[in-house]
Amino acid sequence: MAAPRVLICANPEKGLIWTKQDAAEKLAGVAEIVELQSANRAAFFEDCKTKYAGVTAVYRHNDSASAIGFFDKELIDHFPESVKLVAHNGAGYDQIDVAACTARGIAVTHTPLAVDSATATVGAYLAISALRQFHRAEVNVRTGQWKSGLIPALDPDGKTVGIIGMGGIGSALARRLLAFDMKVIYYNRNEVSPKPDFPCTYVSSVEELLRQSDVVSLNLPLNDKTKNSFGKEQFAQMKKGSILVNTARGGVVVEDDLIAALESGHLFSAGLDVFPDEPNVNPKLVAMDNVTLLPHMGTETRDTQRKMELLVLDNIASFVKGDGLLTQVAEQKK
Incomplete structure (x- = not known):
């Protein structure tokens, strides 16, 4: 049986601590990692039909917005039907339409405590x-x-x-x-x-x-x-x-x-x-x-960004292994 596919919507070249090694260690043996390759929003919509087909979980970092925009209803509605989790790297998640995710049966997690x-x-x-x-x-x-x-x-x-x-x-x-x-x-x-x-x-x-x-x-x-x-x-x-x-x-x-x-x-x-x-x-x-x-410096430390990134990966690993979610957003826990 093929391993679940996880799409990483982040750009390590922009100074993120996230590396392939981190994801490989957390998701070893439980998921296949797919990196974001879409240059813009329109390309992302097309890639959801091909490159990202079968993706189960999406790791979202705020810097992905510069390429594909916010995770609004339009974008979420273009996800492959297979997507069941958006794991957001951040405590605040106003860039994600949680209601649109919920309507499609997609869980959303964030990173409280780490920040x-x-x-x-x-x-x-x-x-x-x-x-x-x-x-x-x-x-x-x-x-x-x-x-x-x-x-x-x-x-x-x-x-x-x-x-x-x-x-x-x-x-x-x-x-x-x-x-x-x-x-x-x-x-x-x-x-x-x-x-x-x-x-x-x-x-x-x-x-x-x-x-x-x-x-x-x-x-x-x-x-x-x-x-x-x-x-x-x-x-x-x-x-x-x-x-x-x-x-x-x-x-x-x-x-x-x-x-x-x-x-x-x-x-x-x-x-x-x-x-x-x-x-x-x-x-x-x-x-x-x-x-x-200050230019939104709240979590601009190497230590905190690493804690956030590892929590995102822990949420994904727990989800794909069937062990539930660690930090699901409040709206979906009601």
Whole structure:
């Protein structure tokens, strides 16, 4: 009996840690590996009839979008009938139409936990930089201005950070900011149970969190319910002189409303790792020297990328061996 075929939609030449050896070790004796060869989306649709015929599982990395686009309904509907799993390399999976996969009986997995530490470290950096204005100070040093034009910034000590979404990343962020003597409050749809093993306080509404917080960190997925959910109303509820940190997805925030809150001085600063139209960044944000900007660096470490890639392969190996899925997306587990 022929081994199940696994299509790897990733490009190792773009700096990925994924190698043929990794996949060969994880899938040895259980699957045949097929690498993405399609130059564009149209070619991919044709190749699904030939080169990728009989594929059972698809390993998806975000960089495949540069060649074949997002895994939207159109693309998913061109999959061979044999495809039963999309194993995504990433915790966020807004580039995949889960409903379209579900309709075709295709399971979807992602990589939670593997991304928590690295993304939380980025969030902590953005929070501290936004408070202390380290980005502005570094630009001064690099341009020979020393302390010219710098204004007194803010200490983290005693400040309250409000975390919207106390999942794995939010919890890891809380632990990091507690080391700076910050107070942690959080909002989830439900209070975390059992209670976290670090000092934190649950608040029952976003409004209450915004009223209390000096720093607000967004740690929630992008979906139909959260898209553009943080806008003018929420910024108005935040303390004057407070800070927004976003390591979630740019689409969660109404960008024009964020810019207005910064320009008016209602927000002291912001720390952003994600943007609505990546890789494009609004020129108004780029021009603001009180905003720390990063190019979606959440998981840009060799250690974390390897953990993510191996988890994807573990999901595939478990699936093709009939042992179930390790990290299936929440929508399909209801």
